[in-house]
Amino acid sequence: MLPVAQILEDIITFKIGPVFFTPIKFVLLLGGVFFIKYLHPRLIYSIKIGSPVLKLFFLYSFIQICSLTYANGITISQKINYLLFNFSSLVIIYSLSRLFLKADYRYFSNRFSLTLKYIFFLSLFFSTVQLFINEQLVLNIGNFKGGRGGLGVTGFNYERLFLCEFLTLGYGIFLLQNANKLISGKIIFLGIWVLSIIISTDSFTGLLGFCCIILCLPKMKLRYILALFLVIAINLFLVMPVVKSEIFTTEQLRVRDYRIQSYFENYQTDNWRYLSTLAIISEVINNPTYFGRGYKENESYLSRLYDQFVLTKFGQKSTEDKKISTHSFFSIVYDQGIVGFLIFGMLIICMLLYSFRFYFAKFNSHYDFEIYRLSCLLTSLTILRFIFYYHTVHRWHFLVSIIFLNTAYHIYRSTNKQTRRNKSLTIRPLV
Numbered sequence: 001m002l003p004v005a006q007i008l009e010d011i012i013t014f015k016i017g018p019v020f021f022t023p024i025k026f027v028l029l030l031g032g033v034f035f036i037k038y039l040h041p042r043l044i045y046s047i048k049i050g051s052p053v054l055k056l057f058f059l060y061s062f063i064q065i066c067s068l069t070y071a072n073g074i075t076i077s078q079k080i081n082y083l084l085f086n087f088s089s090l091v092i093i094y095s096l097s098r099l100f101l102k103a104d105y106r107y108f109s110n111r112f113s114l115t116l117k118y119i120f121f122l123s124l125f126f127s128t129v130q131l132f133i134n135e136q137l138v139l140n141i142g143n144f145k146g147g148r149g150g151l152g153v154t155g156f157n158y159e160r161l162f163l164c165e166f167l168t169l170g171y172g173i174f175l176l177q178n179a180n181k182l183i184s185g186k187i188i189f190l191g192i193w194v195l196s197i198i199i200s201t202d203s204f205t206g207l208l209g210f211c212c213i214i215l216c217l218p219k220m221k222l223r224y225i226l227a228l229f230l231v232i233a234i235n236l237f238l239v240m241p242v243v244k245s246e247i248f249t250t251e252q253l254r255v256r257d258y259r260i261q262s263y264f265e266n267y268q269t270d271n272w273r274y275l276s277t278l279a280i281i282s283e284v285i286n287n288p289t290y291f292g293r294g295y296k297e298n299e300s301y302l303s304r305l306y307d308q309f310v311l312t313k314f315g316q317k318s319t320e321d322k323k324i325s326t327h328s329f330f331s332i333v334y335d336q337g338i339v340g341f342l343i344f345g346m347l348i349i350c351m352l353l354y355s356f357r358f359y360f361a362k363f364n365s366h367y368d369f370e371i372y373r374l375s376c377l378l379t380s381l382t383i384l385r386f387i388f389y390y391h392t393v394h395r396w397h398f399l400v401s402i403i404f405l406n407t408a409y410h411i412y413r414s415t416n417k418q419t420r421r422n423k424s425l426t427i428r429p430l431v
Helices: 002-008 023-038 052-067 076-102 105-133 160-177 185-201 204-216 222-246 250-264 272-286 297-314 331-335 337-359 366-388 396-427
Strands: 014-016 019-021
Touching: 002 023, 002 105, 002 160, 002 396, 023 076, 052 076, 052 337, 052 396, 076 105, 076 396, 105 160, 105 185, 105 366, 105 396, 160 185, 160 204, 160 366, 185 204, 185 222, 204 366, 272 297, 272 331, 297 331, 331 337, 337 366, 337 396, 366 396
Parallel strands: none
Antiparallel strands: 014 019
16 A cells, blocks of 8 residues: 555645644555554564564654654644554554565565556556646646646656656566566566656656666576666667657756766855765764654754755845755755764665675575565665655655565574475484
8 A cells, every 4th residue: 555655646635734744644644544453472582573674664764653743843732643654554564564465475475566556557548648748637636736746757757867767667677577578578668668758757866766776687698688688778879869869858958967967067056965965964964863853853953054055056045935954865964963874874784785695695586586676676665764864754765675675584483494404304313
């Protein structure tokens, strides 16, 4: 339900008092109420359930929840909202992690993959139509207030990165389920199609995420690498030149060029994320804290700087009446302090280390292979979000990646124990 809720997030959203109602919040709250019956009395300390990744994520979320109590920039109702949001996330993660292990994880994995495949085709169709007509199909509803939904192609999502992540995950699942047919014309054509849409979104993080599709290749064989380069080359030298000349307007091309310059050339003056990150780091160095200033407090601090940034850059005051985030993981050290930042760092390192192990792990069945590689792909997309487009509120794939990593961890341990047991039986001397 989480990926489906994310698709509906920008379409069905409205405000009740000071709180925005969204499908993601509804699913999390509903899931929190439903799954609370599956909580184990020993909770996360159960050795049979908790992995190092799961425990670190719980600890990181606990620090976030604690920081709600001393945050000054959000109201009481907002604190309650974020408390329920985080608590429900923890309940869902823990309960589903138990169900994956206690029941048949293959059932949940198949349902998840099937849901993503449906979303993949819907997103691919709608984003392709949007690209060709050069207009957003969803208008005047939810976050789509009129005109195009942000820059570039967005599909169902106002935020382009969500579209890129859905396309990457969907294509990755196709690669995993067709591991013996990767050089087929259909797979290559689908890759060219997906990459064309992702490039058209003008999302740098989305493009980096698609590169992680290499994790879904069964082996690093030369023919697979050449096929991937073929997909990239056809897009760069054949497809995108036609799209730029025949579909994109002059204004759209100008905006795309400006974004490239703001990231790679004029970032010291034009890139808000870079400047705001420097401001956060400077403030933390001058005034370090162990537990930070509170949940989302960086937004209150940066809002004043953003007004100065807009005034300097455009010669006029900002018209946005909202708090501005840096979308940088360095905001953690401002909000949750040195302790929170260290826990977050350990979580990222742990996710990377186990993903590395799972990528090279031996597997007993194709289902285990899919779990290993899908957890690697989910982890890579989550870490890209953490590093390049961090959000204080957990995104749907943050939660799913932890569940899959936890499941892969236990499959990995079980496989290694069985291997050691077989070896000991083999070398046992005869009496």
